[in-house]
Amino acid sequence: MSVVRSPIRDRGSYLWFLVPGGLLLLAVILVPFGMNVGISFTEWSGAGAPEWIGLDNYVRLMSDATFWASFRHNVGLVVAMAVLPTLAGLVIAAALFDFVGKHFGSRHAAVLRACIYLPQVLPIAVAGIVWSWILAPQGGALNEVLRAVGLDSLAQNWLGDPDLALWTVMGVMLWVQVGYPVVIFMAGMQRVDPSLHEAAELDGASWWGRFWHVTVPQIRPEIFVVLLTCTIAALKVFAPIYVLTRGGPGGSTNVPSYYSFQNFFEKTQVGYGAAIATVLTVLILVLATVFLRVQNRGER
Amino acid sequence: MRRHAVLWSMILLAAAMLVPFVIVALNAVKTPVEYSTGGPLDLPDGVSLDGIIAFWERVDFGEKLWNSVVISGSVAVLAVVVSVFNAYALGIGRVRGRLWILVVFLIANTLPQEALVYPLYFLANEVGLYDTKLAVIIIFTVIQAAFGTYLLTSTLGGFPRELLEAARIDGANKWQTLVRIVVPISRPTLGVLFVFFFIWTWNEFFLPLVLLISNENQTVPVALGVLQGQRMMDATMTSASALLGVIPAIVFFLIFQRALTRGITAGAVK
Numbered sequence: 001m002s003v004v005r006s007p008i009r010d011r012g013s014y015l016w017f018l019v020p021g022g023l024l025l026l027a028v029i030l031v032p033f034g035m036n037v038g039i040s041f042t043e044w045s046g047a048g049a050p051e052w053i054g055l056d057n058y059v060r061l062m063s064d065a066t067f068w069a070s071f072r073h074n075v076g077l078v079v080a081m082a083v084l085p086t087l088a089g090l091v092i093a094a095a096l097f098d099f100v101g102k103h104f105g106s107r108h109a110a111v112l113r114a115c116i117y118l119p120q121v122l123p124i125a126v127a128g129i130v131w132s133w134i135l136a137p138q139g140g141a142l143n144e145v146l147r148a149v150g151l152d153s154l155a156q157n158w159l160g161d162p163d164l165a166l167w168t169v170m171g172v173m174l175w176v177q178v179g180y181p182v183v184i185f186m187a188g189m190q191r192v193d194p195s196l197h198e199a200a201e202l203d204g205a206s207w208w209g210r211f212w213h214v215t216v217p218q219i220r221p222e223i224f225v226v227l228l229t230c231t232i233a234a235l236k237v238f239a240p241i242y243v244l245t246r247g248g249p250g251g252s253t254n255v256p257s258y259y260s261f262q263n264f265f266e267k268t269q270v271g272y273g274a275a276i277a278t279v280l281t282v283l284i285l286v287l288a289t290v291f292l293r294v295q296n297r298g299e300r
Numbered sequence: 301m302r303r304h305a306v307l308w309s310m311i312l313l314a315a316a317m318l319v320p321f322v323i324v325a326l327n328a329v330k331t332p333v334e335y336s337t338g339g340p341l342d343l344p345d346g347v348s349l350d351g352i353i354a355f356w357e358r359v360d361f362g363e364k365l366w367n368s369v370v371i372s373g374s375v376a377v378l379a380v381v382v383s384v385f386n387a388y389a390l391g392i393g394r395v396r397g398r399l400w401i402l403v404v405f406l407i408a409n410t411l412p413q414e415a416l417v418y419p420l421y422f423l424a425n426e427v428g429l430y431d432t433k434l435a436v437i438i439i440f441t442v443i444q445a446a447f448g449t450y451l452l453t454s455t456l457g458g459f460p461r462e463l464l465e466a467a468r469i470d471g472a473n474k475w476q477t478l479v480r481i482v483v484p485i486s487r488p489t490l491g492v493l494f495v496f497f498f499i500w501t502w503n504e505f506f507l508p509l510v511l512l513i514s515n516e517n518q519t520v521p522v523a524l525g526v527l528q529g530q531r532m533m534d535a536t537m538t539s540a541s542a543l544l545g546v547i548p549a550i551v552f553f554l555i556f557q558r559a560l561t562r563g564i565t566a567g568a569v570k
Contacts, residue, residue: 125545
């Protein structure tokens, strides 16, 4: 970013173009976020004057079992929305790109890719409705299929069983998420110099060998982007929980975002909800910073 | 042989991904009687639009579609405009401290909406914008433009300097340069951003759920999500509602697929 002897002199007047965007950012993001941090130091029902209680909300969080459980559930969702889609996405993208695209034409690969990507364009709330209907214990399509093929014992109350609900939600989120890495990785594979593959093939490398030693290292930037954006998306997840389980049964699928929502609008413990949201924000920002640091180091 | 094994496993996978869509479509065109006798897996005897019509009228779905179009369309246009202004100052104007300004925009885009929702709800009430489409439009314009600013600044950073210089020599001021040179040349990128902003806003759930409380302001996902939560629909009506939620998404997908694929790639690699 060298700015030496830029031909454009009066740089100051460009600042005018930043004014509308800057003011909007201030009013809609920066000030509200500051207010949220401020509210987290108070006890407030949303009406009347907030009462300053310092760090009490955060102290309470430390010993709140629901809060810790909600983060454990979040870890499960990171696995289902970031780790597994990345691994599956790598294999699927390579299969589509190396096999289907090369031997059967890129048209076929594109059609298959579109099918896998389709759940991504659905509003997540609608995806939740589709699945909660399929997974309904009585008359839901999944249990009907299991009964039709004689596997009655496998029919479950998928979203209503506290031991099972989180796994079910994870499965649904895997379905939602997997198309995103496939599309991004396939785009990245187009960037890889084919001569690298040819050289490895001449050296007698198997397909798996080339996959691990050529493809994966070459598309590392894409893998980083996918892992970062998917992890953040998993930490923020709200709509599927709201539509599928409302955090239940018995809090077994509660996540921080839904827990803060409950405190804001159902329990009217606004200060406590703000503290949860602040912790979630700090976690996300720390994670993003670490990711970007690691990525930058990898590139050097 | 192995090629065919891979091809067929990919076809199976793609088909499995589509199964939920097919089941929803099948059951949305059944009558409740057919459903209760044959269950969700039997093929429908014919196409019955009763469930869809009943659901459409019950939630006034046309109104919800219109709300979603108005909100997503306005946000997409306004967020592109704001992104262009910001990126013009940061990418081409290279104002002082631009790196830090960009970091602020990036952070704004990463913040969870949970950390903004209560103050936004409170402030919207204070200024009389609670439960209005305008509040949602303003908020998502800013959220989407934060991403747009980031993406567009890196694009405009590589804008050909000769063109800017030529425009300056011809006597164009900064505003004219922006409107007559920068915007027309960046049109493909702006188109991708527009598509993204539209779809992203269409799919938003959390903030619209909190801010749009009355029926006549709700968007498609919010109306469907709230109804689902009330558990007051029978099975055919639920699948009809799911189908009506799916159809616009598939329509956008087909219309915008090229721009979409191009756009995803644009965001992925710097």
